[in-house]
Amino acid sequence: GAGVSQTPSNKVTEKGKYVELRCDPISGHTALYWYRQSLGQGPEFLIYFQGTGAADDSGLPNDRFFAVRPEGSVSTLKIQRTERGDSAVYLCASSRAGRTGETQYFGPGTRLLVL
Amino acid sequence: SQQGEEDPQALSIQEGENATMNCSYKTSINNLQWYRQNSGRGLVHLNLIRSNEREKHSGRLRVTLDTSKKSSSLLITASRAADTASYFCATDPQGAQKLVFGQGTRLTINP
Numbered sequence: 001g002a003g004v005s006q007t008p009s010n011k012v013t014e015k016g017k018y019v020e021l022r023c024d025p026i027s028g029h030t031a032l033y034w035y036r037q038s039l040g041q042g043p044e045f046l047i048y049f050q051g052t053g054a055a056d057d058s059g060l061p062n063d064r065f066f067a068v069r070p071e072g073s074v075s076t077l078k079i080q081r082t083e084r085g086d087s088a089v090y091l092c093a094s095s096r097a098g099r100t101g102e103t104q105y106f107g108p109g110t111r112l113l114v115l
Numbered sequence: 116s117q118q119g120e121e122d123p124q125a126l127s128i129q130e131g132e133n134a135t136m137n138c139s140y141k142t143s144i145n146n147l148q149w150y151r152q153n154s155g156r157g158l159v160h161l162n163l164i165r166s167n168e169r170e171k172h173s174g175r176l177r178v179t180l181d182t183s184k185k186s187s188s189l190l191i192t193a194s195r196a197a198d199t200a201s202y203f204c205a206t207d208p209q210g211a212q213k214l215v216f217g218q219g220t221r222l223t224i225n226p
Contacts, residue, residue, distance in 0.1 A: 004157075031212065033212075033213065033214075035214075035216075040218075041218055041219075042203050042205075042216030042217050042218050042219050043158070043203075043214075043216045044216070045213040045214065045215065048212055048213055050212075055212070056211065056212065056213060059213070089156070091157070091158070093158075098212050099212075100145045100146065100207055100212065101145060101146045101163060101165065101207070103148075103160045103163065104160070104214060105160070106150075106157045106158040106159075107157055108156045108157040109156050109157060
């Protein structure tokens with residue numbers, strides 16, 4: 001079946017603007033994760049959803065970042081008042097049930113550039 | 116913050132040689148996974164080793180885990196140009212579903 005998809009592939013915005021990044025997980029996967037990867041670094045965890053609820057949002061850097069998953073499938077990561085330091089690749093992953101040891105399947109990412 | 120450190124940060128070898136990458140981590144874990152990333156985009160899962168396992172083989176890949184030293188290694192034998200990528204280890208700390216990644220090793224296979 002189809003893998004995890006993310007849109008847009010690339011997003012260029014100006015400092016202070018609002019952006020939304022979308023993730024379509026693998027069909028039937030109840031767990032969904034957002035990570036952020038800066039240049040030359042490994043991905044860093046942002047938030048984890050189990051179904052519709054955010055089970056762990058401890059990685060969100062500040063209150064400008066929030067994410068939703070209203071129907072337990074598609075998720076949107078929202079960034080308000082973007083800053084240049086938000087520039088990174090935002091990766092989404094899903095897993096079947098969110099159990100320890102499950103493989104997380106990653107999407108291709110959205111490359112965000114804040115000018 | 117990132118949990119692990121990979122060593123080396125960059126590795127360049129000739130095609131056909133073996134490549135060894137190491138990963139160290141800080142906290143107790145349930146599992147350790149290795150991922151490959153091409154061109155800074157999506158990650159591909161390579162292997163998972165559980166905390167009670169010491170070694171796993173999958174094709175040309177061999178993964179080891181030493182929980183007493185909080186370290187793991189990934190060996191790629193008979194390397195190919197297509198193996199050129201960044202390789203990351205990731206742990207799932209006990210009690211958490213998230214993955215904590217190292218900084219990665221950039222592997223270049225020269226034809």
